[in-house]
Amino acid sequence: MSTDRVIHKAAALAAATVAMGGLVLGTAGPAAAYDNDGRIESGEFGFYYNSDEKGCVFDVYVYDNNFADNSFKDPSSINCAGEGQSTNDNTASYWNRWxxxxxxxxxxxxxxxxxxxxxxxxxxxxxTFKNQISSTADTV
Structure with a gap:
């Protein structure tokens, strides 16, 4: 096999490898299991700090196995109740938008x-669940 043909095959293999890597990266799921921007969007599950869907929000996309490392967010910058508080064992109401x-x-x-x-x-x-929730999932 000529040197030019070997180089051509090596270049084609490298291009295919890069293309496959891009395909895998392009089809990967979200990096995080939650959005947590304080806005409960379609496909998310939202936890409120207070009853009657009041106070700051923790919004989850798909699942979160441990609420201890999360906090309630203020979606409107009006200093809602619970802002910055740990989500673990602090939920009084919720909204399932999934x-x-x-x-x-x-x-x-x-x-x-x-x-x-x-x-x-x-x-x-x-x-049973008020101020007791510590994890969530969309499947059992």
Whole structure:
């Protein structure tokens, strides 16, 4: 095989490798499992610091196994109640803007008592879950 042909094949292989790497990177899912910008958008599950969907928000996309490293955000810059407070064991109400069920647990990593909320549900946490939620997921 000539040197030019070997170089051509090596260049083609390198180009294919780069293209595949770009394809893999382009199809990868989101880097984080949550958005947490304080705005509950379609496809997210939102946790409110206070009852009746009041106060600051923690918004999750898909799941979060441990609320201890998250905090409530103020989407409107009006200094809402709970801003900067840990999300762990501080949720009083929620809104499921995902189409399917969202599951919550009273302990991190899907431990403790499990609850389920259907798509579109909004309301106050029950006595079992109020200020007790520590993790969430969209599948069991």
């Amino acid at each position: 189409t399917g069920y969202c599951y919550v647990w009273t302990d991190s990593y899907r431990g403790g008592i499990r609850g389920s909320l259907p798509g579109g549900y909004t309301g106050n946490a029950s006595a």
